[in-house]
Amino acid sequence: MSIISKDIQKAIQLLTDEQLVAIPTETVYGLAGNIFSEKAIKSIFSTKKRPFFNPLIVHVPSVSSLENIVTHIPKKAKLLADAFWPGSMTMVLKKSSKIPDLITAGKDTVAVRVPNHKVTLELLKQLPFPLAAPSANPFGSISPTKPTHVESYFKDDIKMVLDGGSCTNGIESTIIGFENDEPIIYRLGALALEDIEAVVGKISIKNKKEVSPDAPGMLARHYAPSTKTFLVDDVALEVTKHQGKKIGVLVFNQSLNNDSLTEIILSEEKSMQKAASKLYDSLHELDHLNLDVIIAERFPDNGLGKSINDRLQRATFSL
Ligand code: TXA
Ligand code: MG
Secondary structure (H helix, E strand, C coil): CCCEECCHHHHHHHHHCCCCEEECCCCCCEEEEECCCHHHHHHHHHHHCCCCCCCCEEECCCHHHHHHCECCCCHHHHHHHHHHCCCCEEEEEEECCCCCHHHHCCCCEEEEECCCCHHHHHHHHHCCCCEECCECCCCCECCCCCHHHHHHHHCCCCCCEECCCCCCCCCCCEEEEEECCEEEEEECCCCCHHHHHHHHCCCEECCCCCCCCCCHHHCCCCCECCCCEEEECCHHHHHHCCCCCCEEEEECCCCCCCCCCEEEECCCCCCHHHHHHHHHHHHHHHHCCCCCEEEEECCCCCCHHHHHHHHHHHHCCCC
16 A cells, blocks of 8 residues: 555654654655654664764744754844745754754754745644654665655655655755854755845855765765766767667756657756756656666756756766
């Protein structure tokens, strides 16, 4: 039987019973548990095979819930919260002593977000506790943007995926940390850099790739298909280097018009937003076709293109 269901009451029951439920958000599906249940939080890490040094995002129903989670809200954090929540932005702030160390990997900060999804906002409003929710995929693999993606990863491990349809933004939230009360980008994501700068001015990016980064989702290889994947400027040229192989190509808006390839065009109308929303689903699809190689086209380096390139870079052996 399918574990995909629209029954919010069942989700509430399972979560109250310290079990996990995969929840929809506008970015990607999350693997959610009660932040105050040690049992639930440990099972998030074990289900995902995620190392304990990688802290979790706390999901709350409203900007006002922030006061219970953090001890200090810098002026620019308040501006950002008012501008973008509910939405695809996560902020890392000084944590309240109420937040368990298991959530934050022992750090004195906590990541928090108000997701912009009707079903999950309703769920969060009804629950007496916030939800910790990393993306609902095994550590390192492609994030899920449809209920079926989660089901194929975890049908033997969890009892329910709360069905909220396909994720409209399709890549993870943008993570913003604060140093001396000034915002810094820790992870590029579904909220474009330019939109953030319109609210708080020029902002620096610390989108690190080393082994113990500020935001460990930034490990160099992450969001990765199991098929060998390349990220290039000139897809047609790269194709000529893989003659005789089964090739999948992922392009922004223009077809290569080559029948010997499996091709996915992310947005014929050249919309970065549309491309971002289809990105992971397309990678899932190509990855299931037993291809020898996937060749992805690099996006223009602005707006959401920057975030899409960041994810493709981590999914690939780039040239
Ligand atoms: O869009 C999203 O953010 C999705 C949905 C489900 O909300 N969640 C998500 O979670 O992408 P996850 O666990 O895959 O990525 C969370 C990132 C990790 O890279 C983690 O290192 C970072 O947030 N993070 C969490 N707490 C942190 C902290 N205290 N300081 C710095 N980074 C933190
Ligand atoms: Mg993740």
